[in-house]
Amino acid sequence: MIEFKAVYFNGKTSRAYPVSVVFDGGTLRIRGSEGDHPALDVHIEDCTIAPPLGGTVRSIKLPGGAQCETTDTEAVSAMEHLTGRNTGMRLVHFLESRWKTAAGALAGLVLCVWLFATYGIPFLARKAAYAVPPELTEQMSRQAIKMLDRRFLKPSELDPGRIRKLREEFQHLSREIDADFNYRLEFRKSPHIGPNAFALPSGLVIMTDELVDLAADDRELLAILAHETAHVKKRHGLRSIIQNSGVFLLISLLAGDITSITSAAASLPALLAQSGYSRKFETEADRVAALYMIRKGWGTKPFQAILLRITRDMADYPGESLLASHPLTDQRVRHLREIEASMPEAE
Ligand SMILES: [Zn+2]
Secondary structure, three states: OEEEEEEEEOOOOOOOEEEEEEEOOOEEEEEEOOOOOOEEEEEHHHOEEOOOOOOOOEEEEOHHHOEEEEOOHHHHHHHHHHHOOOHHHHHHHHHHHOHHHHHHHHHHHHHHHHHHHHHHHHHHHHHHHHHOOHHHHHHHHHHHHHHHHHHOOEEOOOOHHHHHHHHHHHHHHHHHHOOOOOOEEEEEEOOOOOOOEEEOOOOEEEEEHHHHHHOOOHHHHHHHHHHHHHHHHOOHHHHHHHHHHOHHHHHHHHOOOHHHHHHOHHHHHHHHHOOOOOHHHHHHHHHHHHHHHHHOOOOOHHHHHHHHHHHHHHHHOOOOOOOOOHHHHHHHHHHHHHHHHOOOOOO
């Protein structure tokens, strides 16, 4: 039995009636202290106990717009406890009344969100990217190259013999690094983006005439091609656009609606044309290329040389470089040297 003093409002006038309330676990018996009004019995199921939001007054909503207000918060809490009501709001109240706990919970929440954004989203994006079927990847890549051809690229003017030789070398290279995709190498002239290469998620790699002209020998170009092949192998293009499109795309992909990837496909040309890969992906691709070069016995010097030359040369072109931008090139060259230095000496 819970008893407490309260003030009753009938919901029609502003008049306050002092009342005493008795709760027996099922029914609230409300009795006026002055005279007999009000005298009513209301089942607890028909009442709503308003959430305890920091105030010192608790109110119980009664049917028909009437309500009881009381300063006896303990009695109301005991009522709630007895009926198992407002569990959620009690937690809010509990947190409110213990701000350290609340602050701790908030910090925990922020940490969770940060962990999800930093590790969860990339992890799930990777999972989703690997689930995209080749036909869809092909279709997205075809659209992207069409758009890039329209905006930045012109037909190649390279000697056909030179093209044939590079394609042959690229076939060996791509087969060695990754057998999963149907790799093809195409050339374009690009006065806008200059010496460049980029890979579409389908395995189509585009290299500019300007890059071919800049290279001192084919090994330099093969290093770049190994780097681009690694972007395809590791699904960097798809992963980037999924990561950047937000949680909703991720959810629909993981829920099985793989075709929803096409809604994000429009961002592919921009990603490729503005070196939109994360540092992490670039480092990963550099590592694959470095290991390939070392395996071939060529070392990473040709790769370093072409990166540095592209960076120097880029000043002449209006577009951003996909391959090398100033502050990063030094770090990348250092990384390549580190990989080579960490290798056991070849005999
Ligand atoms: Zn890259």
